[in-house]
Amino acid sequence: MRRARVVTAVVVVLAGWVATPVALAAPTPEPGAPGAVPDTRPGTAFADPRVAQLQVTATEVQHELAGLATQIHTAETDLGKATATANAARDRRKQADAVVAARQGEMDRYAVAVFGAMGQPNSMQALFSAASPEDFLDGADLLGELRRQAEQRLTAAMQRQRSATAAEQQASQAEQLAAQRKNALDRRTADATNRAAAVSSELRGQVAAADNAVIAMQRAQAQRNADTKANWQAYLDRLHAAGITPPPAGALRDPAHLPGGLTRLGAPGVAQTSAHGQTLLVLPKETIDAVSAAMGTLGKPYVPHKSGGGPVAYSCDGLVHTVYGGAGLSLPPSVGEQFAQLAPVATADVQPGDLAFLGPRQYGVQGVGIVLDQHTMLAADGRLAGVVVTDLPGPDTVLGFARPALAHRPAQPVPAATDRGLTWRCGGVQLPPSPSGQTSGAWGGYPNGLIPATALCPIGIGAHVLRCDAAESFKAMSQAYQAVSGRPLCVTDSYRTFDQQVKLYAQKPALAAVPGTSNHGWGLAVDMCGGVEHWGTPEHAWMVANAGAFGWTNPGWAQPGRGREEPWHWEFS
Incomplete structure (x- = not known):
């Protein structure tokens, strides 16, 4: 019975669920209670199902336009080759015409010359003019040979003329077919562009409605974070008022030998005590320090990479690794290793202070959070795009619990993903590649171009911001560039809001992505200047040679020969 009272007291302290006579702090309004703004976001990482579907449609149209751009580039190349071939065939036919005319001219001049000297040459004239039989035979042979040679030259020239004429006709037909293919692709592109404009207009209206919901959810989340942080501080104040100094983790690992005044409470690693008629939960000092540090990260942005250990932004396992490591409890860096090695409860x-490992099982161990009470945890959440207080999922999603304050166990098998359709990371979903092979940049719980400022970080150049890991990487790359050039990298565009995407698409529909599909809208792309915007410059050559080491690439569709050459556009992956 005493254990139940302790847990209830802590629940009230941290989240204000119920009031009991042994409550350690007055209950506070539960942010998830009726009247608060619910989180209606589906598991596919978008804020509203209608926005999600429109963005999927817009992405499909964008991929279609990208594919058509490549096909048009190929068709233009084929048409250019066909035209060049037709022109060359036309030139060869004209040359053949000239040769035929020249051969005919030779025969005409020969005839005129012979007629002028002898009249019409024939065998009888050769006989009468011959001085001997041998002269007659020589003259007859000469006349025959001259005639044969002239006829052969003319015949050969006429054959070449016929071949050149046939080749010209064939090349002209190929040119016409290539032009027809190009025109058909132009018509398809015009149709896709019209559909893109239509879905963009519809998406803009839906995003405007979603914007208000996002703002409301942000406010509700901020209030929930603040309430929980205040309740945690109230728990610490109760311990201090009772004169309780939290013992080190090692002192609570053996329930049979606890410090004076403490009694066992369930599994090793925690204890309980009585003070002023109340039963208090006693956590190890390291656990209290770790949870307190985690409370200090509330509101920080989320990043999906395993290197998200702060202090600017965090991944779920990076947060756990950082706060417990800072408190003196060394934990493995990745969620899989944490699940495998930490002592289960x-x-x-x-x-x-215990850790909850998250699935669902078909997606493997993909996330981890710090338990605050029976219903609540603190985590760097990919779907909520930040470090937040959120609901502890149900048993179909929680794959197990562990206590960092206990000694590590030998590594155990980790549940592996069996569903190959989606990749989960810290509660967020990485959308699968499109049929065209392009990977979506979706990473947070908000629509493209509607990511809150708190989830983005400055890159150190003007007012430009990106997703936090992309921003940190870009700053490092800019510093490396400045070390050799004497100046930082130059940027014209970074994160683009949805409205900015709409305006740019209206100005440059042939170049800009369909609104709601651009990697600029995910905070994962920059457009550069300062020489990088031109092929073959030293600045662009430096990016080609070095950007990959920082996770940046000039994507394939922007390369020369792809129809949409953009040397200035670079993306983070």
């Missing part, structure tokens, strides 16, 4: 024994 039964669901019935879970206490604040």
